Amino acid sequence: SSLDTDGMTPELEKAGLLNKTKIAEGGRKLRKNWNPSWVVLVGNSLMFFKDPKTQNSDGWKPGNSCPESSVDLRGAQLQWANELSSKKNVFKLRTVTGNEFLLQADTDSVIREWYCTIQKVIDRLDKE
Numbered sequence: 001s002s003l004d005t006d007g008m009t010p011e012l013e014k015a016g017l018l019n020k021t022k023i024a025e026g027g028r029k030l031r032k033n034w035n036p037s038w039v040v041l042v043g044n045s046l047m048f049f050k051d052p053k054t055q056n057s058d059g060w061k062p063g064n065s066c067p068e069s070s071v072d073l074r075g076a077q078l079q080w081a082n083e084l085s086s087k088k089n090v091f092k093l094r095t096v097t098g099n100e101f102l103l104q105a106d107t108d109s110v111i112r113e114w115y116c117t118i119q120k121v122i123d124r125l126d127k128e
C-alpha cells in the first residue's frame, strides 16, 4: 500500500541514515563524494535530506524541510555493487534518466532491508 486512508498523501515506507554518493548524472560519470544522508522512501520517491541531525522520521513532510534531492523510482534499477567501492554493503540505484547513486550501510541487515523495500516499490511500479 502506498496511500494512506485519505487516499492522497503518500505513505512513509522507510526512513533512515545511509551513506550516499552520486556516481553519474544523466549517464555522465561523476567523482564520488560520500556523505551521510537521511534517506526517506515515500510513495514512488526516494528522497535525500542533507542534515541528518535535524531530521526525524517525520522530516519528509512538506513544510518541515526540503529534500536535497529526490529520485523517481519508476523504471529504476537496483543492483548490489560491492565491486564499485572499497566499502562493504553497497548497492547501486539507477534511474531512468541515467542518474546513479551508491548507497551503503555498515550493518548488513540495514542495507538488505533498504534493498528489499526499494525493490518492492520498483516492482509495484513496473506492474502498474
Ligand code: I3P
Pocket (backbone or CB within 6 Å): 031, 032, 034, 084, 085, 086, 087
Ligand atoms: C575517492 C574517495 C572515495 C573512494 C574513491 C576514491 O578519492 O576515496 O571514498 O570511493 O574510490 O577515488 P577522492 O576523495 O580523492 O575523490 P570508495 O570509498 O567507494 O572506495 P574509487 O575511485 O575507486 O571509486
